[in-house]
Amino acid sequence: MTDTIERATTAPTAPAAPAAKMTARGVSVFYGDKKAIDDVSIDVSQENVTAFIGPSGCGKSTFLRTLNRMNDTIPSARVEGRIELEGENIYASSMDVVQLRARVGMVFQKPNPFPKSIYENVAYGPRIHGLASGKADMDVIVEKSLRKAGLWDEVKDRLQDSGTALSGGQQQRLCIARAIAVDPEVILMDEPCSALDPIATAKIEELIHELRGRFAIVIVTHNMQQAARVSQRTAFFHLGNLVEYGETSEIFTNPRETRTKDYITGRYG
């Protein structure tokens, strides 16, 4: 744990009360009769990387998925409460879910590029959202997105190769480029490094640092060192409850709640 604490204290500190990009108020999530998330309220800002931590099954992924309505794809899932993106209720019947998921992009645990070329993986979103006016414009979007995802130099000479032929870490950066290509406001990452080796993991963590501020980033991680390294705000979940949410350095060095302390000191998890 010493390692965690040292890293946490050297992480950049969050500015005071940054404006919220997304707000959740009184959010509960049910799978059938089972309540997986109980009355969670949280703000997510653009300036900070926000980490969701907590033991397996505590509801981190469930709550993350409420932020871009990915739970809509699970028939038994039901969401109560209010979630706003820039003041707009994302569960309103007028909300276009395809647009919402472009504004709030997602990167999954297992890299999931389309079985298409590297170029097409990135171009697909801008094409369906009508963001490019022609081939030259699309080329610019693809290059910019791959550059922002730290992948351009590795793939610029083989853009027509299949995305699935890349290494796992490269595939994950391709998925990040794909999310970036539609110019999202928020990027949700659900354990984005859990299938990667330490070197590929370090590259994704570096990338998260670089993307911080341009996009609001929310990351679910099992790895407390990772939360301490990449985030400025940390939310600790336990049994569907949000136990504590605050500056990452505070959560790791001076948690207010006993349950948080027990978790970060490895007493359970």
Ligand SMILES: Nc1ncnc2c1ncn2[C@@H]1O[C@H](COP(=O)(O)OP(=O)(O)OP(=O)(O)O)[C@@H](O)[C@H]1O
């Ligand atoms: N599709 C689903 N149908 C029914 N129950 C589900 C579904 N997905 C998750 N759950 C349940 O909801 C609770 C929260 O699960 P969730 O996956 O959100 O937790 P988590 O903290 O992300 O866990 P992990 O760290 O293991 O991924 C668990 O009890 C889980 O079994």
